[in-house]
Every structure is written in C-alpha cells, then in structure tokens.
Amino acid sequence: MLRPLLRPGYWCECWTRSPATGPRSILLASIETDSPSEATRWIRVTVRTIASALDRETAHKAWDWITYGHKEAESALANGEAATFALAQQDTHIEWNLRPVIFLPLAHRESRRLPACAEQFSCPTTHKIARHQANSY
Numbered sequence: 058m059l060r061p062l063l064r065p066g067y068w069c070e071c072w073t074r075s076p077a078t079g080p081r082s083i084l085l086a087s088i089e090t091d092s093p094s095e096a097t098r099w100i101r102v103t104v105r106t107i108a109s110a111l112d113r114e115t116a117h118k119a120w121d122w123i124t125y126g127h128k129e130a131e132s133a134l135a136n137g138e139a140a141t142f143a144l145a146q147q148d149t150h151i152e153w154n155l156r157p158v159i160f161l162p163l164a165h166r167e168s169r170r171l172p173a174c175a176e177q178f179s180c181p182t183t184h185k186i187a188r189h190q191a192n193s194y
Contacts, residue, residue, distance in 0.1 A: 067096040068158045075149040093134035097127040
C-alpha cells in the first residue's frame with residue numbers, strides 16, 4: 058500500500074536574540090513532530106534544561122508553562138492554530154514557535170547522501186548575488 062504523499066504535522070522552531078547575535082534573532086533549532094504533545098514536549102525538555110540558570114521571576118514563568126501552559130499550546134495546535142512561548146532574561150530573549158503544517162517529503166532526511174539531482178542546482182543565494190551584480194552599472 059502506498060503512503061499518502063502529504064502528511065500533517067507540526068513545525069517547531071527556537072529563536073534567540075542577545076548581544077552575541079546582534080539586533081536580529083537567529084534560529085537555534087528546529088524539528089518536525091507528528092503530534093501537538095511531541096511539539097510541546099520539545100519545548101518542555103529544553104526549558105527544564107535551562108531553568109536552573111534563570112532568575113527567579115523567569116524561572117517561575119518557565120515552570121508555569123512546563124506544568125500548565127503547554128496544555129493551552131497543545132489545544133491551539135490541535136485546533137490548527139500556531140502557538141508561541143517566550144522567555145526573556147536580562148538582554149537575552151528566547152522564543153519557541155510551533156505551527157501546524159502539511160509535510161511533503163522530498164528526500165529521506167536520514168540519508169547520508171543527497172539524491173543525484175541535488176548536484177544539478179546551484180545555491181540560490183549565489184545565483185541572486187551574481188544576477189544582481191550583473192545588472193548593476
């Protein structure tokens with residue numbers, strides 16, 4: 058039996074902004090999950106890991122979300138809505154974003170080698186830069 062090509066799931070990202078990253082947020086990590094509970098579990102594990110390094114107020118907010126707040130995020134995801142959880146301490150801001158998505162598998166993610174066709178395409182960024190430079194006078 059053939060598996061359906063499209064499958065529902067959840068895309069999870071963790072972004073941070075601090076003096077080390079400059080004014081822009083950077084993506085620290087991202088994962089795909091199959092259920093709302095797996096999505097929030099990813100955040101809960103991460104927040105538990107950093108909770109002991111947080112100040113009292115931020116740690117309290119973190120433990121509240123770990124204990125109760127994740128349930129609201131799971132409900133939102135189950136209803137097709139995105140969810141966000143953020144922590145800020147001094148000049149560091151960390152934000153987790155979760156959203157329902159439809160996955161279209163393009164290549165096996167565990168594969169050690171890319172498919173042969175991957176070598177036929179150049180880097181889009183390089184192509185854009187080259188085109189921009191060719192058009193500037």
